[in-house]
Amino acid sequence: MDNFTLRPATETEFSQIQDLIRLVGINPTGLDWKRFIVIVNAEGGVLACGQIKPHGQEVRELASIAVTPEMQGRGLARRIIEHLLSSSPRPLHLMCRSGMGALYEKFGFRAIAYEEMPKYFQRMSKLAGLASILMHSGDSLLVMKLE
Numbered sequence: 001m002d003n004f005t006l007r008p009a010t011e012t013e014f015s016q017i018q019d020l021i022r023l024v025g026i027n028p029t030g031l032d033w034k035r036f037i038v039i040v041n042a043e044g045g046v047l048a049c050g051q052i053k054p055h056g057q058e059v060r061e062l063a064s065i066a067v068t069p070e071m072q073g074r075g076l077a078r079r080i081i082e083h084l085l086s087s088s089p090r091p092l093h094l095m096c097r098s099g100m101g102a103l104y105e106k107f108g109f110r111a112i113a114y115e116e117m118p119k120y121f122q123r124m125s126k127l128a129g130l131a132s133i134l135m136h137s138g139d140s141l142l143v144m145k146l147e
C-alpha cells in the first residue's frame with residue numbers, strides 16, 4: 001500500500017498546489033489554499049488536490065481537481081472527489097472540458113443546459129464559447145450538476 005495521506009492543505013503547500021494546477025493546465029484563478037484537500041506522499045510532496053469553491057452563498061463548485069502526471073490512473077482523483085463530495089452540501093456544480101464529462105458522471109454529476117446554470121456558470125459558459133470560436137477549438141465547456 002502506498003504511503004499517501006489525504007488531508008486539508010497547509011499554507012506552506014500553496015506553492016506546490018499552484019505549480020500542480022499550472023502543470024496540468026487547469027483554471028489557475030480562485031486558489032485559496034484554505035479550501036484545498038491534498039494527497040501527499042511520505043516526503044510531503046503534493047500528488048493531488050481539489051477544492052470546493054463558493055460563488056456567493058448558494059452556489060458551490062467542485063474545482064481544481066489535479067493529479068501529477070506520473071501518479072494519474074491510480075485512483076487519487078477518485079479519493080479527492082469522494083472526500084469533497086462527502087463533506088459538501090448539494091447541489092454542487094463543476095465546469096470541465098467536454099471530454100472530461102464521463103469522469104464526473106461516475107460520481108453522479110450530469111450535464112446541464114444553459115437555462116439551468118447559476119449566473120456565474122452562464123457567464124463562464126458564454127466566455128468559453130467565445131474563446132472556443134476565437135481559438136478555432138473544437139473543445140467545448142461542460143457545466144455539470146450533482147443534486
Ligand SMILES: CC(C)(COP(=O)(O)OP(=O)(O)OC[C@H]1O[C@@H](n2cnc3c(N)ncnc32)[C@H](O)[C@@H]1OP(=O)(O)O)[C@@H](O)C(=O)NCCC(=O)NCCS
Pocket residue numbers: 024025026065066067068071072073074075076077078079095096097099100102103106
Ligand atoms: C483528470 C484527472 C484529475 C484524473 O485523475 P486520476 O487520479 O488519474 O483519476 P483516477 O485514477 O482517480 O480515476 C477515477 C475514475 O475516473 C476515470 N477517469 C480518469 N480520467 C478520466 C478521463 N480523462 N475521462 C474519463 N474518465 C476518466 C477512471 O477510469 C476512474 O474510473 P473508475 O474509478 O471507475 O475506475 C487527472 O488525469 C488530471 O489531473 N488531469 C489534468 C487536469 C484535469 O483535466 N483536471 C480535471 C479538470 S475538470
